[in-house]
Amino acid sequence: MIHSQPAASATRILAGLLEARTGQQIAPSRYWRIQTALAPILKTQGIPDLDALVAVLSDPENEKLLQESLDAMLNNESFFFRDTAMFAGLRAEAFPVLRERRAQRKALRVWCAGSSTGQEAYSVAMLFDSERDKWLDWKIEIVGTDISPSVIARAKTGRYSQFEIQRGLSVDFMLRYFAQVGEDWVVDPRLQAMVHFQEDNLLKPRADLGQFDIILCRNVLMYFAPETRHIAYSKLERSLANDGMLMLGAAETVMGHTDLFSATREMRGLYCKAVAGRTGQSIIPPPLL
């Protein structure tokens, strides 16, 4: 329940709601983003300002509007192959190891946690497809999840504007994997068949997605407070195969945040489950028994 507050605290209340529901924090220095993000909703709903919006949202009947407001406040910036060197490392370092370990099963599951509008999940799909001679007869399943229903809906379409399509994507991959439809670019059905998107909240243990061989959770946990980050890391740890790999953003690390994972020596930003007696820098470990 939200109670009416003095005018100056509307942004603080909205930031608090966002953190409580999603774990994502907005620093006070960036509270201006809230006004910008919610301006279209204020206009559409005919609500004069954020104070009035907070009052409207205090009514439990307006849960749908609350969801829309939180959705608008989430930072959903995404682009293809964000940090190109890390994706190159994923293909060169992690894929060969996993191909060897899963040679019997010939199946790999990848989870993009916080997949936003889908660019990351489709980037992973392109990595696999670009060397598909190595993955013949393999079942590659890529699951993208996000807390925001609107970005999941967009991700499922696989449709990107001219501006979005060229953010991080090489012209070679753009021509190979996307068809131009009017001003937009639509992903190849072959990639779409590899990728599945669904809503999921990293802070809620439910919605068991099963075990994954690779989890990408990039530029998500950096917006979480330490307590919520711990909850999210626990969920990631439970969802990762014992010999699986976790990939964080280029500017992120587990050090000082969790002892559930430890760094690999091969690649910055790639982590494996922590094992007693093997802390800190380690090689990509052999399968755990």
Next chain:
Amino acid sequence: MKTCLVVDDSKVIRKVARHILETLDFNVSEAADGSEALDQCSRAMPDVVLLDWNMPVMSGMEFLCALRTVEGGSKPKVVFCTTENGRGHIQAAIEAGADEYVMKPFDRETLHSKLQIVGCA
């Protein structure tokens, strides 16, 4: 420090591109058309050319074809940066020897990622 030659008949675009490139630690020079760009390349080949398509005197495609035939002209990475956004144009540019393609409008992130892709950032 890497060098980038910005070839565009729009002074505004050259200014915007220069600003972005300088924040990415490039040493930037400018040319207003393909002919002027070829003159500059004959004196010193840049690491990257950011190239508009439609320009007076010599178009971006004419420049690219000429560049790739002169001595040392295969060295610079050429990134088209143009409002020509059709698949046919893009394919033609790549077949003519361009390394990457940016459709205007663009921002710093887009340009940065394209320069990373061609190995210059």
